[in-house]
Amino acid sequence: MRIEFDRDACVGHNRCYLLAPALFDVDDEGYAVPLVGGELPVELEAAARLAADNCPEFAITIEGGDA
Amino acid sequence: MTRGPAVYAAVVNDDAPRSGSPVTDWSTDFDHTTEGWAAAAPAIWDELRVTCPVAHSERFGGTWLPTRHADVAAIAHDTEHYTSNSVIVADFRPDVPAPMGFAPPITSDPPFHEFARRLLLPAFSPKAIAVLEKPAREFCGQLIDELLATGPVVDAATGYAQHIPVRVIAHLLGVPAEDGDRFRTFIHRIVERPGQAGPVAEEDLLTTYLFRVVEEHRQSPRDDLVSYLIGLEVDGHPLSDEHVIGTIALLLIAGIDTTWSAIGASLWHLARHPEDRARLVADPEVMTFAVEEFLRFYAPVTMARIVAEDTEIGDCPVAAGDWVLLPFPAANRDPAAFEEAGRFIVDRQRNRHAAFGLGIHRCLGSNLARLELRIALEEWLKRVPDFELSDPDGVRWSTGQVRGPRTLPVRVLGREARDVTREG
Ligand code: HEM
Ligand code: SF4
Numbered sequence: 001m002r003i004e005f006d007r008d009a010c011v012g013h014n015r016c017y018l019l020a021p022a023l024f025d026v027d028d029e030g031y032a033v034p035l036v037g038g039e040l041p042v043e044l045e046a047a048a049r050l051a052a053d054n055c056p057e058f059a060i061t062i063e064g065g066d067a
Numbered sequence: 068m069t070r071g072p073a074v075y076a077a078v079v080n081d082d083a084p085r086s087g088s089p090v091t092d093w094s095t096d097f098d099h100t101t102e103g104w105a106a107a108a109p110a111i112w113d114e115l116r117v118t119c120p121v122a123h124s125e126r127f128g129g130t131w132l133p134t135r136h137a138d139v140a141a142i143a144h145d146t147e148h149y150t151s152n153s154v155i156v157a158d159f160r161p162d163v164p165a166p167m168g169f170a171p172p173i174t175s176d177p178p179f180h181e182f183a184r185r186l187l188l189p190a191f192s193p194k195a196i197a198v199l200e201k202p203a204r205e206f207c208g209q210l211i212d213e214l215l216a217t218g219p220v221v222d223a224a225t226g227y228a229q230h231i232p233v234r235v236i237a238h239l240l241g242v243p244a245e246d247g248d249r250f251r252t253f254i255h256r257i258v259e260r261p262g263q264a265g266p267v268a269e270e271d272l273l274t275t276y277l278f279r280v281v282e283e284h285r286q287s288p289r290d291d292l293v294s295y296l297i298g299l300e301v302d303g304h305p306l307s308d309e310h311v312i313g314t315i316a317l318l319l320i321a322g323i324d325t326t327w328s329a330i331g332a333s334l335w336h337l338a339r340h341p342e343d344r345a346r347l348v349a350d351p352e353v354m355t356f357a358v359e360e361f362l363r364f365y366a367p368v369t370m371a372r373i374v375a376e377d378t379e380i381g382d383c384p385v386a387a388g389d390w391v392l393l394p395f396p397a398a399n400r401d402p403a404a405f406e407e408a409g410r411f412i413v414d415r416q417r418n419r420h421a422a423f424g425l426g427i428h429r430c431l432g433s434n435l436a437r438l439e440l441r442i443a444l445e446e447w448l449k450r451v452p453d454f455e456l457s458d459p460d461g462v463r464w465s466t467g468q469v470r471g472p473r474t475l476p477v478r479v480l481g482r483e484a485r486d487v488t489r490e491g
Contacts, residue, residue, distance in 0.1 A: 011429040014193050018355065018437075029188040030434070053417040054359070056425060 001045045001065030003052070005034045009059035019054055020047035032059070040065075083125035086158055094119040098126050099156070099369065099392065105464040112397035113409070121383040127156050130390040133380050134397040136404035136421070142372060142380065142393055143425040149372035149391065150176050151428060155258065155468060156371045156390050164309070170317035171310055173428060180427060186299060186306075187314070190239075190292060193434045199235060200438060206234055207446035215450065215479065220457045223338075223447075224331040224475035231443050232326035235435070236319060241291025242280055249276065254324050258469050273319075277312045292318070318432075325367050326436050328471020329422075330443045332365035335472050336411065337444075338456045343413045348452045351445070356414040358441050363420035364411045366396035369468040370424060395421045396470065453480040 003023065012030035016023065022044060025033040040048055045065050052060040084090075087100050093111050098104065104111065115122050116134040124130050133139055142149055152163040152174050161169070168174020171183035189195060214226045221227070233247040253273040280293060288294040296311045337344050347353055370393040374385050385391065399420050402408040406417065423430035430436065456462065457478035465473050 011426060012188075013423065013429060014434055015359075017193060026193055028192055028194075029185065030192040050416065054419060056419045056421055056423075058419070 001040045001042075001048060002038055002063045003034075003036070003040055003048045004061045004063070005032065005037075006059045006061075007031070009057045010055075011057055013056050015054040015056070016051040016060060020044075020051040023047055023051055083128075086126045094122050095124065096126065097122055097124045097130075097132055099468060100466050102466065105466045105470075108396070108464075108470060109400060112394060112400060116397065116401060121380045127158055127390055128160070129388075130156060130392060131380060131383075131385055132392045132394065134394060134401070135381070136398040136401035138380050139393055139395060139398035139421065140425050142391060143370075143421075143428070145378075146177050146180075146427065148374065148376050148378035150375040151180075151372060152176065153373055154371050156392060160373065160388070167310060167313065170313045170320070172314075172431070173317050173321065174313075177427070182301075183310070183314070184427075184431065186296075187431055190295070191431050191434060196434045196438055199238075199435070200442065202238070203231070203235060203439060203442045204446060207231060207443055208450070211447060211450050219479045221477060221479065222474055223334045223477045224327070224472050227447070228330035228334065228443065228471075228475070229327045231330060231439055232323045232436075235439060236322045239292050240280075240315060240318060241284065241289055241293045246276075250319055250323055254320050257320060258324055258467055273316055274312060277315050278308075280315065281308070281311060321430075322432050322435070324465075324469045324471070326432075326439050328367035328465065328469055329362060329365065329436065329440050331472040331475055332367065332470075333361040333440065333444055334447065334477070335456075335462065335475055336361065336365065337448075338454055338475075338477050340411075341453070343411075344448065344452060346413055347444075348448055353414050354441055354445060356416070356418070358437060358444070359418050359420060360411060360413060360415045361440065361444075362422035362437075363399045363405070363415070363418055365471075366399050366420065366422035367470050368422065368424075368430075369394040369396060369470070370428075371468065392468075393424075395424060451479050451481075454478060455480060 010032050014026055014030060016032050017026045023034065023036055025035055027033050036044065048062050052062045084096060086098055090096050090098050090101055090103050094115060112134045115132065120133065120135050121138065122132040133142065152165065152168045153161050154173055163169065163174065166175060166179035167183065172180050175183050210227055210230055214221050230247065233250060234244050237244040256267065281297060284293045284297055288298065293315060296306065296314060299306055347357060372391045372393060374387050374389045374391060377386050379385065398404065399422060400408050423433040454477045457476045461474060461476050462472050463474045465471055
């Protein structure tokens with residue numbers, strides 16, 4: 001599974017940081033900071049899906065993995 | 068690009084029904100300041116989304132009401148065709164000081180908006196807000212204990228939910244929490260009955276109050292948000308008084324009714340759904356998801372825009388100067404955007420709700436609001452795992468753009484309360 005983050009779409013809802021702290025940190029202004037890029041280890045796939053499924057701005061997308 | 072205020076002529080149509088008077092047809096004459104709306108808004112949105120997804124009303128000089136998620140999202144992201152300079156629908160188009168508006172950043176458009184917002188972002192980031200968890204928890208616990216001492220039937224809205232955001236915001240800003248009643252009077256006038264309150268004495272104006280607060284902080288600076296705003300320098304100049312006062316007013320107004328409403332509506336839900344109470348008590352981890360589902364299903368805040376340049380919502384033409392209500396709560400119940408949109412699912416896993424808005428005006432206080440809501444519910448359920456509405460018909464929902472229960476009589480079950488009250 002791959003994860004992509006679109007900084008231009010992020011407005012700092014912080015849903016990702018709350019749900020997937022292993023994948024996203026947050027900067028001083030509240031914008032997401034991806035901690036892991038590209039191909040994900042299997043154990044982070046569920047967290048990645050959760051982050052993507054809850055970002056109101058569709059700033060996080062995942063590809064591949066078990067659908 | 069700054070937009071002058073003169074573009075928006077007052078265009079109130081004398082033949083249109085007076086704002087606030089009862090509505091018979093929601094698709095041609097809706098009015099969010101009526102009791103009819105307060106009593107049934109979710110049903111009105113669901114009906115309109117199917118029959119008339121971009122409804123129009125002659126009231127307030129011409130107002131649109133889109134109810135589809137896609138339309139609401141598109142407008143929230145479109146700062147070219149819509150201006151935020153007035154975000155509360157009223158009978159008149161306020162004469163707004165561009166580019167800042169009365170309450171920066173919520174009433175500011177790009178590019179000024181980003182400047183005003185970035186001054187505040189660090190104070191409201193999740194890490195900055197986290198330190199409030201402990202004091203908020205203590206305060207909630209103390210409030211509930213005091214309330215329960217008064218008997219088994221209590222008003223969870225006025226006795227509990229209402230006090231939490233007042234206390235938290237007063238602490239952040241550095242104004243006395245005892246002024247809570249005054250804040251609520253200001254807010255009621257501005258948010259629930261815009262333009263319908265009649266003349267207000269100078270002494271009772273929010274700005275008069277805030278000028279005094281700023282003056283006091285100038286004389287004795289302290290470690291709070293008001294002092295921070297006064298002390299800011301941009302290119303060697305302090306912010307204007309209008310900017311400082313407008314922003315403090317915004318933080319007071321935006322943080323109180325909204326959060327109170329979210330806590331109250333969530334308790335209203337829990338009073339009527341023992342299965343969700345039981346789930347949250349048995350499995351506290353579910354709260355992370357429950358908070359977002361409460362925010363989706365009972366989203367309290369509808370914003371507004373004024374059309375800045377003629378454009379279309381969906382296929383529907385709208386003209387410069389028209390009001391547009393931006394009902395995030397209606398977007399949150401659109402089946403095109405949410406699976407089983409009409410059902411409350413306490414641990415919903417896919418939830419891109421828009422309760423805090425979308426785009427550049429995303430609620431600055433969202434992390435704070437989320438923290439207050441979670442703590443308010445956790446502390447309540449710790450002490451009151453079992454409760455019900457004591458007078459379902461006595462629950463009154465607010466009118467206007469912030470929706471929540473303003474009275475919420477509940478009976479606390481379990482404890483000794485059950486024995487005393489259930490028989491009587
Ligand atoms: C559950 C509680 C809350 C809800 C549902 C809520 C909702 C919203 C929404 C929908 C917006 C977007 C406005 C727009 O698009 O025009 C907004 C903006 C804002 N909110 Fe909140 N809010 C809540 C609590 C708070 C709190 C606690 C504060 C701060 C103390 C706050 C401060 C603000 C500010 C300053 C803005 C303007 C941001 C900007 O324009 O850049 N809100 N809120
Ligand atoms: S949830 Fe989306 S918008 Fe919010 S911080 Fe994460 S990436 Fe940004």
